[in-house]
Amino acid sequence: MSTSQKLQRFLDLADLTREEVLELLALAARLERHPEPRALAGRILGLLFFNPSLRTLASFQAAMTRLGGSSFVISPGQGTWQLETRRGVVMDGAAAEHIREGIPVLASYCDALGIRAFAQGTDLAHDLAETTFNDMAALVDKPLINMESAVNHPCQALADWKTLDELAIPQRGRFVLSWVWHPRALPLAVPAAALHMAALRGMDVTVLRPEGFALPAAIMDRARQAATLSGGSVRETADRADALNGTQVLYAKEWGATEAYGDAAEDARLRQGLRDWCVREGWFKHAAPDCRVMHCLPVRRNTAIADEVLDGPRSAVQREAYNRLPAQMAVLHALLSS
Amino acid sequence: MSTSQKLQRFLDLADLTREEVLELLALAARLERHPEPRALAGRILGLLFFNPSLRTLASFQAAMTRLGGSSFVISPGQGTWQLETRRGVVMDGAAAEHIREGIPVLASYCDALGIRAFAQGTDLAHDLAETTFNDMAALVDKPLINMESAVNHPCQALADWKTLDELAIPQRGRFVLSWVWHPRALPLAVPAAALHMAALRGMDVTVLRPEGFALPAAIMDRARQAATLSGGSVRETADRADALNGTQVLYAKEWGATEAYGDAAEDARLRQGLRDWCVREGWFKHAAPDCRVMHCLPVRRNTAIADEVLDGPRSAVQREAYNRLPAQMAVLHALLSS
């Protein structure tokens, strides 16, 4: 990431050292202060969405425009047929095209490609290995951006780190990643990315979640390794009062029950009786006085976080979302500027 | 709107004086004669569509390009999840995000935002108060454009005024807004906007509609006030021969029965037997010889207007649609040029 070292791909914050992340954040801040409206003139970003999007869809297009470039959007199933991802399959079902053709073709029309893949959601090992995203990434010979995969979301993590800096949360501050309620199981991408980001930043991180919703050991272990390198720590608990005591950040996120991965009925049984896992003002009695609330959005009001919190002074969710723009401008600049 | 007064928002033609509208139209004409391909260089327009669109979708993108800017499009439910609009709701249904998050976030990625909202279609008072659009507008701290709301469509109205000028329809000319048949109730946005526009232009306006389809009193009253200021007049009738006698413009539009607002069965009952409210050449026997036909489009051929009229010399519908482009270029220029 130094001026002599160009970023080739942005797939996982864990591919970067702490110093490289700080360089990207410095670049983001510089581009906010000193716009470079022609830096990527004539460059094209292809955006491939296998899952719906709002912030990512809008902010990547805006980021390219702010740097003088352009983009196109492909959403299989929305004006484009479905793309098959399984290897070796006899394609006599719904999908008209395989990623083995579709992805290299799209890559050949642009200078960089962003892919939003998806969690398969049935086989945890398959998703933890990022099998689907890695199959796609192997097909791309251009700069590539992970716009969210089965268990990762590095653009969100970078924007979140920027937000923590802007909120003046100390490097060694206390950060709670809390499970919150949702009607159904959601993927592990954001909790895994936020946990790793906070650990790599050097924070004292607590994962707060009800029984049954512990994050997979592989995700916890990776975060602990990052914490060790950065001087932070990672622990987990189901005790809300203990977790929130003195915390400076509550990062709320919905996710599915690891031990019932892909089992919707068992997941639903496990989340019964957990509707009080909706962040309310009362949660902050023993937190740091100016404890902030973060969430990647979209958030369901009054199921995951109450109106009183989202509309109150603790909420940093708008800033997080806005920071997707400068964070991604930095990534695009590092990948594509000549 | 004078050079020293910049437009902040374009939400309702009624927010502008007659003179300010004329300045916008002069700007539109100037941009047609003297293109300014770099006026909005680097500027981004966000386009948020809660309802489908063809002209608005294409013409706003084209308008930004013609002025050197760019745009992105978000259509909740089309590659993006649904956005909840109700206040204080417990979000455990289909919508994944609330406008209270989604709209400020989108606004933070662009320099101006256009919103196409929708009529709730069940509670007339709610729609007449523009509750949904106003809730959204209150969340935007950037230049904002109403791309159609429950009872307004100022971009269409501005393009229609431009069209009347180009057709050399006198300021004090006779203008008939006529209800036409459609298989179901359509919103009041265009009839309300067209009526107000013609009144503000100073025309002698007649609203022609069958019994049961009178426009709401609030809409009629607002138009009468505009007419008073501009030297025009507003009346209504169910007598087609009387209305069309000597008219210079027939503006055709479909809308729902005010007295059955939100009651599809009663609305259907009221429109039974009204299929002869399809504009045909025979309607113009006693109109001015060169009486023109306007419609905002989309129009259903041979239900609302017959082929013989749409394909004949009276039709101004293509020009109206084209005029969306220069009219919106003027709005964007007034909102965004530095």
Next chain:
Amino acid sequence: MSTSQKLQRFLDLADLTREEVLELLALAARLERHPEPRALAGRILGLLFFNPSLRTLASFQAAMTRLGGSSFVISPGQGTWQLETRRGVVMDGAAAEHIREGIPVLASYCDALGIRAFAQGTDLAHDLAETTFNDMAALVDKPLINMESAVNHPCQALADWKTLDELAIPQRGRFVLSWVWHPRALPLAVPAAALHMAALRGMDVTVLRPEGFALPAAIMDRARQAATLSGGSVRETADRADALNGTQVLYAKEWGATEAYGDAAEDARLRQGLRDWCVREGWFKHAAPDCRVMHCLPVRRNTAIADEVLDGPRSAVQREAYNRLPAQMAVLHALLSS
């Protein structure tokens, strides 16, 4: 196509002489070697898709960007209502707008329009006459591009010709267009366009297809006329061994049974027992040693072409797809550059 002769429309490769095609291909190659990033500055391409797309959608947007221009996309039924195409119809069904309004309006917002129409798929004579596309084309007074119609796909054909040149396939080489299996009847656009392209290039062309799947006489006749002018030849057979013997190119494509056009049940009956019409390595025993495989994509793996072929050295499908970009840049440049 010479500097004094500007292209007005790009609707059918048959509208061009062999020399004019060669000039377009030379322009494509020149734009690859010597980019012209401002050639179409400020120009707008409207893209209207009645059928889904991946390559066409992405490559036309990329092509405009590479030349400094811009584009907008309209996909009826995807954020836009359906457009009616039938003449004289009473529009009380699903479609809210007729092409007679929609298409001229879109054309008025841009400098050139691309239309992807569709095969009606029930009346062969109707589709062979290009009734739907021609009805639309008659409504456009701007440069127009056929992005695929009932029985044509000139952009694909131009990219395919470029690919053949790059693969150093001799002008008078042997070219087999082979029917391959698909779960249902697909349109005749690509087989008709590929056949005509190879004939116009001057190749010795064999159409290989099972009984019942002969191409319509009108398509075969047109190709024979082109072959006569260019020194090539056109024949057809159901004998795979005979067809493939010594061939240098196998162009695989799925299509419906001409004699059961629009009759899904009879078409399904005819394709029973034909699942061995999936291109496998064994097909090439007596072909030229370096025989290449082409397909326009999307392709269903292991039903139309086996993994072993698509992933092997014979496959030229990626290059064909990539060539859509420079081929279309040449078309846009010829249509729009001043």
